Amino acid sequence: MAVADLLAARSDPAAPRAYASAAEVKPFDKALHLQLAQGFASKGDLARSCAHRRALVSIDPSRPGYRVDLARCLSGQGQTDMARETLSAAPARSADLTQALRDLDLGTLRPRPLDLPGGGDLRASLVFTGAGDVDIVVVDASGRRLSALRPDDVLVAETANAEELIYRTVRKTLAIEVSRISGQGAVTGQLTLRTPTVTRTYPFTLDQGSLRLATVGYSLDYSRPYHYR
Structure with a gap:
């Protein structure tokens, strides 16, 4: 991460890739993949965001939220078939998965912007x-x-x-x-x-x-x- 920080401080276009490379060192770190997915989504880079959300599904395939977030990301890229497959492949159905499939059918399943809470020092x-x-x-x-x-x-x-x-x-x-x-x-x-x-x-x-x-x-x-x- 130190190298990525240095590149970012210099406005080097390689900085986002350098940050993403941290996941290669810790490929099963869910918190890291989640941070990278959110970071790339905030930059409008859904391809890289989806890659990290796909990693989260691979690490924890039974967690519905990871699948829904990946499906949102894929749908945002126009990959509705892959989004549907991601949701349908869940080992168990949940209310969130069912709602996501309905939203996908309606064409309203999209990445959600981060809603910041109140407070904070x-x-x-x-x-x-x-x-x-x-x-x-x-x-x-x-x-x-x-x-x-x-x-x-x-x-x-x-x-x-x-x-x-x-x-x-x-x-x-x-x-x-x-x-x-x-x-x-x-x-x-x-x-x-x-x-x-x-x-x-x-x-x-x-x-x-x-x-x-x-x-x-x-x-x-x-x-x-x-x-x-």
């Missing part, structure tokens, strides 16, 4: 203008670059030229960056950071690579994460 929202893809990145105390491409300990929802990220529990200092994933030419935007006590906005202009905009620290005095630099 840190909520970051990004809007920008310009071509390409820009991500919010949380760099934790161990140097991990947490984002839509590596959603460890974070939840991320993306739409066109906008993104929202939640970091549930802050206990150590975090660096907050914006990172250009794709596209050419400068983009302009603003990053807004919210905690239960403070809200701040940071305008930025970014061409390539990553730009560190803020640091979120943890206050021992108040047992809260809530000062920015």
Whole structure:
């Protein structure tokens, strides 16, 4: 993952493939496949997302949710026959599988966007203008670059030229960056950071690579994460 983080920080187009290669080292890690499936789906890369959802079904074929999510992904790619086969091949029928088959017949079975919950010690929202893809990145105390491409300990929802990220529990200092994933030419935007006590906005202009905009620290005095630099 360290190599993938380095590539992502440099806006290297190989970064998504580098993150995906982690599953080759841990091929039976369900949490990792789920994170990669969600990350690629958020980027609109359903082919790679489906590959990781297919791995989840192979690891745990009796879990209906894995089959339904794979069927949604396949249907989103127009592969309705494969989606139907995925649902029908379940070793046991469940209400979720039955509903998914009905939705498939109606043409309404599609990938679901991530619905972010409320709360969280840190909520970051990004809007920008310009071509390409820009991500919010949380760099934790161990140097991990947490984002839509590596959603460890974070939840991320993306739409066109906008993104929202939640970091549930802050206990150590975090660096907050914006990172250009794709596209050419400068983009302009603003990053807004919210905690239960403070809200701040940071305008930025970014061409390539990553730009560190803020640091979120943890206050021992108040047992809260809530000062920015």
